[in-house]
Every structure is written in structure tokens, then in C-alpha cells.
Amino acid sequence: MDEKKMLAQKALGALGFAYAPYSKFRVAAALLAEDGRVFTGVNVENASYPAGICAERTAVSKAVSEGAVSFTAIAICGGKDGKVTDYCAPCGICRQVLREFCNPEKMTVMLVKTADDRKEFRLADLLPESFGPEFLEGEPG
Numbered sequence: 348m349d350e351k352k353m354l355a356q357k358a359l360g361a362l363g364f365a366y367a368p369y370s371k372f373r374v375a376a377a378l379l380a381e382d383g384r385v386f387t388g389v390n391v392e393n394a395s396y397p398a399g400i401c402a403e404r405t406a407v408s409k410a411v412s413e414g415a416v417s418f419t420a421i422a423i424c425g426g427k428d429g430k431v432t433d434y435c436a437p438c439g440i441c442r443q444v445l446r447e448f449c450n451p452e453k454m455t456v457m458l459v460k461t462a463d464d465r466k467e468f469r470l471a472d473l474l475p476e477s478f479g480p481e482f483l484e485g486e487p488g
Contacts, residue, residue, distance in 0.1 A: 350379070351420070351455075355462045357385055358422040362429055365389035365402065374425035374435055378406040380415035390425075403441035407448065418448050420455040422465070434458035434466050442474040451477055 357377035365373035367390055374390040388405030400408075403423060410418070425435035436458055437445070445454065454470035471477070 351422075351457060351465070351467075352462050354379055354385065354420060354422040355424075355457060355459045355465055357387055358424045358459055359431070359462065361387040361389055361402075362424055362431070365425075365429065366391045368392060369394075369396070371428050372425060373429040374402040374423065376402040376406045376424075377422045378403070378410055378418055379420040380410055381417040381419055382415060384410070384413070384415055386410040386413070386415065401438060401441050403437050404444050407444055411448075416448055418445065418454065420457065421445065422457040422459050424459040431460050434460060437473070439474075442470065443477070445470055446474055446477050446479050451479070 354377045358375045361375035362373055365375055367373045369392050376388045378386045386406045386409045388402045388409060390402045392399040423435055423437055424431050426432050449470060451471040451474060452469060456468045456470055456473055458466045
């Protein structure tokens with residue numbers, strides 16, 4: 348099985364774990380680290396709405412907490428009541444968080460309906476003219 352299909356399947360498999368009692372819109376993500384590890388994440392809503400977190404940022408947080416800080420691809424799926432009926436793109440905050448940990452020209456963002464039905468973008472196309480750590484003194488590394 349190819350890597351992209353595997354990543355799509357991991358995202359689809361995680362969708363049932365999303366916690367979305369308010370919006371009923373479940374989202375899941377599978378993040379591929381440069382070292383080959385895959386980290387899944389789901390959206391976790393909260394009665395205090397701003398306290399919730401998106402699936403993509405959950406996956407990034409899990410990865411960073413396990414020592415992975417460089418990513419090459421992410422697969423994202425989502426839908427009302429956990430039924431994937433359309434492509435689900437990352438929000439602006441998630442795009443910026445992903446930008447922190449990758450080369451936006453090389454980072455693949457896959458929007459997944461099924462393991463075989465997906466759209467692919469480069470992060471650079473979803474977040475043009477982005478601001479990253481290289482613009483700051485004392486960049487990570």
C-alpha cells in the first residue's frame with residue numbers, strides 16, 4: 348500500500364474518536380513525520396468554545412510531545428455526524444501551525460473523502476506568502 352493511501356486510512360480510522368457534541372462536525376487528521384512516524388488527531392470541542400482544538404493541531408501536539416518536529420504530509424477528513432461527504436480543508440490557524448514544522452513547498456496536505464478519493468495540495472498553495480520561523484532571530488534548530 349502506498350504511503351498516501353495509508354495516511355488517508357489512518358485519518359478515516361480516527362474520525363470516530365472526535366469529540367464534537369456541539370457542532371456535530373467531526374474532523375480527524377493523520378500527520379506524517381519526516382522520520383516516518385504517523386500521529387493521528389481529532390477535534391475536541393468544549394462547552395467554552397474557544398477552548399476546543401482542531402484535529403490537525405491535536406496531531407501536531409501529539410507529534411511534538413513525542414519528539415517529532417518536522418512533517419512531510421497530513422491527511423484530513425471530516426463531516427457532519429462523522430459522515431465524510433465532502434473534502435475538509437484545514438482552518439487558517441492549523442495552516443499556520445503546520446507551517447511552523449515543515450517546508451511549505453514540500454508539505455503535502457491531503458483532503459480525504461475515502462482512501463482513494465482525495466485532493467492534494469502543497470501547504471504553500473494553501474498558505475501563500477506565509478510567515479515562518481526563518482523570519483525570526485534565533486530560529487529553531
